[in-house]
Amino acid sequence: MQLASQATGKERREGLAERIYAQLKQDIFEFRLLPGDRFSEGEIATRMNASRTPVRQALFRLEQENYLEVHFRAGWQVRPFDFTYFEDLYDVRIVLEQTAVKRLCESIAPGQQEALQELLAIWSIEPDQRCYDAHQLIQMDEHFHQKLLTLAGNAQMTRIHEEIGDKIRVIRRLDFTQPSRIDTTYAEHTQILYATLHRRSEEAQRLLKAHIEVSKAEVRKITLHMVHSARN
Structure with a gap:
């Protein structure tokens, strides 16, 4: 007892x-x-x-x-925000995800193609069907980017990508507090998937890098604004 x-x-x-x-x-x-x-x-x-x-x-x-x-x-x-720390993590994300889509473009197995088509069905939809709930969208966005790593088939890359996702979530989620950024995310995810499915490797990598770079810049701007507003 x-x-x-x-x-x-x-x-x-x-x-x-x-x-x-x-x-x-x-x-x-x-x-x-x-x-x-x-x-x-x-x-x-x-x-x-x-x-x-x-x-x-x-x-x-x-x-x-x-x-x-x-x-x-x-x-x-x-912990005070160290934007250099977060931006370094975003840069590592870019390298990992570009490598993932490059590998997928080199050889897409039937199962991988089916999984990419399933992602496309989620993101390539009309505006009135889109999700605008920030909490749900961060999960959907993380799933999209993580799925690219999983499909590429490198377990260590996938693990590192997951760890980076955990570390940047505190600011990354802010990217979905504005409707315009949500619509942009849907459009850019769709473009990345089309390029990957058609094995246009350089285009897919370029689109992916630009997508993450813009997100990085936006969350920095939004974070600074929200911290300023909260303090005042």
Whole structure:
């Protein structure tokens, strides 16, 4: 009975730590916690009505994911935006995704062609059929780009691409807060898929690079605007 009670208590703490982690991460994503903001474990514990143990677990997890910094004797801080860091990650994305479409253009097996056609059916649709929900779109967009890597068949490239996606999600999702950017994404994804399906390798790579470059520039502009607005 004692062991069962201990196990239940541990599961409860782990569940609470998960909830605190998710809430703080959402606060960072929604700019309720701004880059550079400082706070203590005690403040979070009071706000979440929790003990410091699950709070500390959640905070260290967010630190490992590069959302927070810990300053011993000075509390915690939301990591300031380092646009050079994010833009470097976007540049790696470009290399990985260009390599993926190049490999696909060189040899498209029937199964790969079918999967690309399925992607085309999602993105090549009329404006009145498009999704304009930002939360759903970030998942759809990540699936599109990740699928290109998966179809290319290099497991290590796919893994690295997934890790980059996790790191840039905090700003990448902002690209879908404006209807014009959503419409552009649908059009550009369609163009990339057509070029790939027709094995126009150089065109597909050029379109893909331009697509990611524009997204990189837009999220930087939107991030700066949203942080400025939140502070004022």
